[in-house]
Amino acid sequence: MTVKSFIPPHRTLMGPGPSDVSERVLHALARPTIGHLDPAFVGMMDEMKGLLQYAFQTKNELTMPVSAPGSAGMETCFMNLLEPGDKAIVCQNGVFGGRMKENVERCGATAVMVEDEWGRVVDPNKVEAALKANPDAKLLAFVHAETSTGAQSDAKTLVELAHKHDCLTIVDAVTSLAGSPLKVDEWNIDAIYSGTQKCLSAPPGLSPVSFSERAAEVIKNRKTKVNSWFLDLNLVMGYWGGGAKRAYHHTAPVNNLYGLHESLVMLQEEGIENAWARHQKNHLALRAGLEAMGINFVVAEKDRLPQLNAVSIPEGADDATVRTRLLKDFDLEIGAGLGALAGKVWRIGLMGSSSSMKNIELCLSALDTVLTDMGAKINAGVAVDAAKAAS
Ligand SMILES: *Cc1c(COP(=O)(O)O)cnc(C)c1O
Numbered sequence: 581m582t583v584k585s586f587i588p589p590h591r592t593l594m595g596p597g598p599s600d601v602s603e604r605v606l607h608a609l610a611r612p613t614i615g616h617l618d619p620a621f622v623g624m625m626d627e628m629k630g631l632l633q634y635a636f637q638t639k640n641e642l643t644m645p646v647s648a649p650g651s652a653g654m655e656t657c658f659m660n661l662l663e664p665g666d667k668a669i670v671c672q673n674g675v676f677g678g679r680m681k682e683n684v685e686r687c688g689a690t691a692v693m694v695e696d697e698w699g700r701v702v703d704p705n706k707v708e709a710a711l712k713a714n715p716d717a718k719l720l721a722f723v724h725a726e727t728s729t730g731a732q733s734d735a736k737t738l739v740e741l742a743h744k745h746d747c748l749t750i751v752d753a754v755t756s757l758a759g760s761p762l763k764v765d766e767w768n769i770d771a772i773y774s775g776t777q778k779c780l781s782a783p784p785g786l787s788p789v790s791f792s793e794r795a796a797e798v799i800k801n802r803k804t805k806v807n808s809w810f811l812d813l814n815l816v817m818g819y820w821g822g823g824a825k826r827a828y829h830h831t832a833p834v835n836n837l838y839g840l841h842e843s844l845v846m847l848q849e850e851g852i853e854n855a856w857a858r859h860q861k862n863h864l865a866l867r868a869g870l871e872a873m874g875i876n877f878v879v880a881e882k883d884r885l886p887q888l889n890a891v892s893i894p895e896g897a898d899d900a901t902v903r904t905r906l907l908k909d910f911d912l913e914i915g916a917g918l919g920a921l922a923g924k925v926w927r928i929g930l931m932g933s934s935s936s937m938k939n940i941e942l943c944l945s946a947l948d949t950v951l952t953d954m955g956a957k958i959n960a961g962v963a964v965d966a967a968k969a970a971s
Pocket residue numbers: 597649650651652654676723725726727728752754755775784785
């Protein structure tokens with residue numbers, strides 16, 4: 581059998597990521613591959629640093645894309661800041677806090693868990709109690725935007741509490757970066773990681789990270805070697821931070837970096853505040869449509885993440901059947917529930933390029949058709965007009 585070229589279908593991506601990648605970014609990915617030590621490439625990477633500093637709203641020198649997806653950014657933060665025997669306070673209110681715990685333990689450190697119900701935000705009172713009870717903790721880690729539930733925690737307050745108790749902070753901003761207000765310097769975040777396939781709308785495979793001076797000092801002064809050769813920032817810094825004297829560490833994913841560069845140029849053109857505002861505005865339009873249909877949100881209104889809308893599956897609708905029909909008949913992907921919320925919710929993403937009125941209208945009319953056919957309990961034929969009226 582001769583295998584032919586793979587031609588993917590054209591989908592509209594309204595799940596938890598990846599999000600729609602624009603034509604501009606797709607074209608950037610197809611530009612000629614050059615050497616990763618080529619002066620032209622080094623120049624592009626210097627621009628990348630400035631563009632990422634803008635996206636994160638920081639002047640941190642140590643700001644760069646890790647050459648692997650968001651999970652590798654997570655691991656970079658934990659592996660570099662923690663040493664065996666350290667203690668970390670980890671907040672969990674969904675899937676990703678659980679992964680943080682795994683990371684802490686794999687560093688040979690101990691995780692003190694602060695748990696909140698799925699769909700709720702991280703409770704600052706519980707965090708303060710944990711900080712008081714554990715004066716020897718080295719850092720506090722939490723997820724800013726919990727993609728598994730659609731809840732957005734108060735990063736500024738949590739970082740303030742950590743610093744009051746002399747703790748460093750690790751913030752998961754995989755889904756928040758470029759979608760929700762996030763100010764690394766103003767909020768004094770020490771270590772932060774993100775992903776490219778959520779609100780930046782570049783393909784998956786890279787993880788922008790940024791470390792404060794204070795965090796960089798902690799990494800330079802470690803007593804033990806980082807337990808990962810690939811993610812050891814002391815080595816990686818010689819590559820991304822070396823300028824013209826760049827030393828070979830690994831081969832950067834050249835074309836994928838063109839894609840991220842282009843998406844960051846687009847973010848700069850739009851303006852980060854405008855990008856935040858667009859995500860919020862489109863969230864309100866989608867909300868109006870869904871609520872008119874009789875579909876309810878999982879998260880309390882004030883805690884909702886505009887780029888990830890978790891809603892209860894209406895009575896009479898079969899989860900898998902609906903998602904399969906949306907994909908087959910409408911080329912539309914929405915997200916299933918994860919973990920404790922599996923089978924109970926849908927996660928509708930409005931991330932980056934996917935956050936548009938065109939996508940909202942497609943999603944609402946497709947859901948209307950599929951749910952009506954199935955005899956689910958919804959108000960038919962009203963959602964799109966309600967969304968338009970709210971936009
Ligand atoms: C998607 C996501 C990750 C993991 O990123 P990958 O690119 O899939 O490795 C981590 N944290 C959050 C909050 C996410 O949404």
